[in-house]
Amino acid sequence: MPSTEPAKPVLRPYLAAARGFASGAQTPRQFLERSLELFELWEPRIGAFVCTNLPKARAAADASTERWRAGTPLSPIDGMPIGIKDIIETVDMPTQMGSPLFAGWRSEKDAASVRALRDAGALVLGKTVTTEFAASEPRGTRNPWNTAHTPGGSSSGSAAAVAVGVLSAALGTQVIGSTIRPASFCGCIGFKPSVNALNREGSHDYQSQSCTGILGASLEDVWQIAHEIVTRVGGDAGTPGLQGPESLPPAAKPRRLAVLETAGWDSASVAAKQQLNECVMRLKFAGIEIRTRTNDDTVAALETDLLNAAELSHRCNAFETRWFLRSMRERDSDALSRAMLDRARRYEDMTLADHRADLKERARLRSLYNELAADCDACITLAAPSGAPEGLSFTGNPEFAVPASLLGVPALSLPLFEVYDMPLGLQVIGFFDRDAEAFAIANWLMASLKGGR
Amino acid sequence: MPSTEPAKPVLRPYLAAARGFASGAQTPRQFLERSLELFELWEPRIGAFVCTNLPKARAAADASTERWRAGTPLSPIDGMPIGIKDIIETVDMPTQMGSPLFAGWRSEKDAASVRALRDAGALVLGKTVTTEFAASEPRGTRNPWNTAHTPGGSSSGSAAAVAVGVLSAALGTQVIGSTIRPASFCGCIGFKPSVNALNREGSHDYQSQSCTGILGASLEDVWQIAHEIVTRVGGDAGTPGLQGPESLPPAAKPRRLAVLETAGWDSASVAAKQQLNECVMRLKFAGIEIRTRTNDDTVAALETDLLNAAELSHRCNAFETRWFLRSMRERDSDALSRAMLDRARRYEDMTLADHRADLKERARLRSLYNELAADCDACITLAAPSGAPEGLSFTGNPEFAVPASLLGVPALSLPLFEVYDMPLGLQVIGFFDRDAEAFAIANWLMASLKGGR
Numbered sequence: 033m034p035s036t037e038p039a040k041p042v043l044r045p046y047l048a049a050a051r052g053f054a055s056g057a058q059t060p061r062q063f064l065e066r067s068l069e070l071f072e073l074w075e076p077r078i079g080a081f082v083c084t085n086l087p088k089a090r091a092a093a094d095a096s097t098e099r100w101r102a103g104t105p106l107s108p109i110d111g112m113p114i115g116i117k118d119i120i121e122t123v124d125m126p127t128q129m130g131s132p133l134f135a136g137w138r139s140e141k142d143a144a145s146v147r148a149l150r151d152a153g154a155l156v157l158g159k160t161v162t163t164e165f166a167a168s169e170p171r172g173t174r175n176p177w178n179t180a181h182t183p184g185g186s187s188s189g190s191a192a193a194v195a196v197g198v199l200s201a202a203l204g205t206q207v208i209g210s211t212i213r214p215a216s217f218c219g220c221i222g223f224k225p226s227v228n229a230l231n232r233e234g235s236h237d238y239q240s241q242s243c244t245g246i247l248g249a250s251l252e253d254v255w256q257i258a259h260e261i262v263t264r265v266g267g268d269a270g271t272p273g274l275q276g277p278e279s280l281p282p283a284a285k286p287r288r289l290a291v292l293e294t295a296g297w298d299s300a301s302v303a304a305k306q307q308l309n310e311c312v313m314r315l316k317f318a319g320i321e322i323r324t325r326t327n328d329d330t331v332a333a334l335e336t337d338l339l340n341a342a343e344l345s346h347r348c349n350a351f352e353t354r355w356f357l358r359s360m361r362e363r364d365s366d367a368l369s370r371a372m373l374d375r376a377r378r379y380e381d382m383t384l385a386d387h388r389a390d391l392k393e394r395a396r397l398r399s400l401y402n403e404l405a406a407d408c409d410a411c412i413t414l415a416a417p418s419g420a421p422e423g424l425s426f427t428g429n430p431e432f433a434v435p436a437s438l439l440g441v442p443a444l445s446l447p448l449f450e451v452y453d454m455p456l457g458l459q460v461i462g463f464f465d466r467d468a469e470a471f472a473i474a475n476w477l478m479a480s481l482k483g484g485r
Numbered sequence: 486m487p488s489t490e491p492a493k494p495v496l497r498p499y500l501a502a503a504r505g506f507a508s509g510a511q512t513p514r515q516f517l518e519r520s521l522e523l524f525e526l527w528e529p530r531i532g533a534f535v536c537t538n539l540p541k542a543r544a545a546a547d548a549s550t551e552r553w554r555a556g557t558p559l560s561p562i563d564g565m566p567i568g569i570k571d572i573i574e575t576v577d578m579p580t581q582m583g584s585p586l587f588a589g590w591r592s593e594k595d596a597a598s599v600r601a602l603r604d605a606g607a608l609v610l611g612k613t614v615t616t617e618f619a620a621s622e623p624r625g626t627r628n629p630w631n632t633a634h635t636p637g638g639s640s641s642g643s644a645a646a647v648a649v650g651v652l653s654a655a656l657g658t659q660v661i662g663s664t665i666r667p668a669s670f671c672g673c674i675g676f677k678p679s680v681n682a683l684n685r686e687g688s689h690d691y692q693s694q695s696c697t698g699i700l701g702a703s704l705e706d707v708w709q710i711a712h713e714i715v716t717r718v719g720g721d722a723g724t725p726g727l728q729g730p731e732s733l734p735p736a737a738k739p740r741r742l743a744v745l746e747t748a749g750w751d752s753a754s755v756a757a758k759q760q761l762n763e764c765v766m767r768l769k770f771a772g773i774e775i776r777t778r779t780n781d782d783t784v785a786a787l788e789t790d791l792l793n794a795a796e797l798s799h800r801c802n803a804f805e806t807r808w809f810l811r812s813m814r815e816r817d818s819d820a821l822s823r824a825m826l827d828r829a830r831r832y833e834d835m836t837l838a839d840h841r842a843d844l845k846e847r848a849r850l851r852s853l854y855n856e857l858a859a860d861c862d863a864c865i866t867l868a869a870p871s872g873a874p875e876g877l878s879f880t881g882n883p884e885f886a887v888p889a890s891l892l893g894v895p896a897l898s899l900p901l902f903e904v905y906d907m908p909l910g911l912q913v914i915g916f917f918d919r920d921a922e923a924f925a926i927a928n929w930l931m932a933s934l935k936g937g938r
Contacts, residue, residue, distance in 0.1 A: 123812055123815075123816065133593065134593060137593055140586065140587060140590055140816070141809060141812045141813070141816075142808070142812045144691075144808040144809075147808040147809075147811055147812050148808060151811070231808075233691050233808075233809075238597075238686050238722060239722055240722035240723025240724075241723070262837065263836075263837050264808070264837075265807070265808045266804065266805070266837055266840055269691060269692055269693035269805045270693025270694070270805075270844065271693075271844075272841050272844060273837060273841075351719065352719070352722045352723075354718070355595070355597040355600040355601060355684075355686075355717070355718045356594060356597075356600075356686075358600055358604070359576055359594045359595045359600050360594070362576075363576065363593070363594075383716075384715065384716050384717075384719055384726060387719055388725050388726075391723065391724075391725060
């Protein structure tokens, strides 16, 4: 359909636009109307949404317009069009989890994060497509850069809708690679916070290393969303929640970065490796010291131990969700994908003792990783092995995203690379509870490297 | 109705009865049928259940009978009639949370703990009455010892149904006093584990100090239930879960116990204090060293700091559930009790900084309490200020139960006292992650003190 082919996807940051709201040069309602035009244009091609509530969004945009006019916005994101991954509860829309077992199911409440964002004035346009129970089975969303390619998963719809500017930001989740990977494939910012840093209550991901992630059009928008959530509802119950300033941390040039290869390196395309290598050269040229497995013993030890990161993650997650899969299988095993049934069978025999041993090993790796913090400001690597692969039956290799998930540390995918006309993210991996520093470095990297793309 | 007055409530331990199952002297189906007779007799008077699934329970009892006959029970609790507090999800029954806002609402899945108990062969007879959202507003359950008196709350139905032998055990929850208090008032065993020790996924209590509690007919039954849960689904995701042996830890005589007064002491009845004091005398006589605020500086410091335990708990809980109450208030504020609305208003202005300070103070108290562990085997106190008070509009003073909730440590209510024909519990409070030791001491106390009641 070349004649109806929309233009290239373009990100639409909200905070930048909101600078015109106070003067009345633009209004949240106008911003939303452009979102809805883009929705009309793109949605039939990419299938990013499960359902929408457009009349409510329009009414909320009018209320927001009034508040900005009166100089009393509820927060800097007042009026921002956002989407919610359909694994996270919303009081006004079903939460279907990418599974026929929850077709039309309603939680009758908002998740903590959703409630916080509404209280901050954000407009919830709709629920975005997730893979089956936020795992691997895709549910039809297409990559806006090339609709024959996967958008990545499991936060497929969130990434695709942000990439085309329908949304300025959307909530996702990540327990393996579900925020960083689709952000990389669709060319938006992806942020997976430190574990427990954003309250997950009402999000149907039951694993200890799972996080509520944010996909967004700009670093500024993403940080603000995270801040508005934590201010109102904190981190997971009993934890202090995301630490950091009230708006995007200013750019900070790192002194020393570690470059990780991870288990993904062997699967990475030549072109992707080349882009990372060129980036590293530029950083060296800018005077940043680079640590790698060849010049740093801690990095080398970590690289070796992280080869097992995916399997260890899968085992931790499997024990923590086995009860749920049993319940679903008993309801109707035909309603589960083969991938889900295989997963349930594969870890059926794990014991509590096995799980305790896995948690101990994870804690050991976390502590080893933390040794790097004494010496390095952050780690960088690819966010995915290459651009989004062709085909809609597989959401892509998550290996580059796994380490930050397992380690419980913050990670960002920055849309700085491109491979054969498909976007690819540079991944910044920070240290536990130091999400703000990761943003400050990401901010510097975005400003310094963007020209080179 | 004196002519239809049932006999006194009698506990019906299951594991003791199950010793006859292998020989065929008794069967799980027979055990269940007696439960159902008691249900017919008592339920109209005490209103312990929200809903039941009796045909399914009967079919499951027959299957269990077959397994015991074949020598292949799924676990020692195979066939045990249990109830689930209606704040915890069940796939075959609604989860209504004691609120009209969730009338008929279905989670479409089992909570982790429920799934574990079904996999262990337990029969879920029904959902038991909870106060509104497991907080303070009662929902009509009556105390079987005197139906003009409260059964306590919030696990009201679980305690009442266990007390009369309809159930051998039931799940409850506790964030303030919701397991220990009703257990004390109804005269059954109550167990609140170490925080995070039993997986709470699918239980609608969103607070960091909340726990899934167990109300049961015997220590043996209660420990077994806890063990069967943790073996299959662990503790809260990412934690090692309840530690201890495969069956009830053998009785162990403590060397040294601390007697706590707590903020509840001033409200305790003369008769209740007298019972505790007599108990302490007997323990001394048995050679157990007793520490109190008058002979131990750590106990004295703790008593002083714990005077604020209830308010600090309420503040922690309020921040962690505020998003939920906002969501409910927006749905229909008329459907919330005045107590709930007052609570929502009272903590409306708390900031994240306030909450972080509260969490820090709680951590300080936990660490102070843990100093006692070097010197004492456990603490004892009353489980409530006296027997259940008259009236159904108030679930009673929770102050004796608050410290263990705030401190995140295991607590047991043992039905060893009686005040004016109403039961009253002796409370044993243990140390974090040492639930098995608390049971061993409770086991010894039950055996040694029972004759004195």
